[in-house]
Amino acid sequence: MKISRTASDDRVKLAGRIRVARRDAKLTQTALAERVGVTPSAAAQWEHPNGTSPGTPRLQEIAAATGVSFEWLATGRGERRQKRPHPDSIPALKLDVYAQDWTEEVLLERFRLLSPRAKQMLVNLLEEVRPGRR
Numbered sequence: 739m740k741i742s743r744t745a746s747d748d749r750v751k752l753a754g755r756i757r758v759a760r761r762d763a764k765l766t767q768t769a770l771a772e773r774v775g776v777t778p779s780a781a782a783q784w785e786h787p788n789g790t791s792p793g794t795p796r797l798q799e800i801a802a803a804t805g806v807s808f809e810w811l812a813t814g815r816g817e818r819r820q821k822r823p824h825p826d827s828i829p830a831l832k833l834d835v836y837a838q839d840w841t842e843e844v845l846l847e848r849f850r851l852l853s854p855r856a857k858q859m860l861v862n863l864l865e866e867v868r869p870g871r872r
Contacts, residue, residue, distance in 0.1 A: 755811055757785045759804035773803040
């Protein structure tokens with residue numbers, strides 16, 4: 739007797755993989771939503787068996803945010819964890835361009851969520867309080 743899979747079966751399994759990935763990454767639904775740029779209710783929908791499914795670009799963002807492989811997240815096949823590149827294969831980076839600590843990382847994440855007008859206002863404020871400015 740052959741059991742056929744339905745789209746709803748696939749949906750339930752995807753919802754479960756998203757939940758597993760999020761929990762393994764020790765993220766709340768709200769934290770995952772912030773990392774991928776959606777509302778917390780959208781993230782909750784992805785994990786609900788009858789909820790909505792994220793599109794491919796969003797699945798890529800979820801995979802990156804949770805550290806799982808895209809193939810595993812999207813299909814259930816392959817390795818769950820992203821393979822880490824060999825250190826010799828990592829290109830050199832100009833580290834002063836990136837966030838250097840948790841505080842800078844948070845500021846950058848929050849800054850990216852601001853409207854263009856709010857970004858400009860914040861830049862103007864930072865120019866006013868810049869060390870060495872008189």
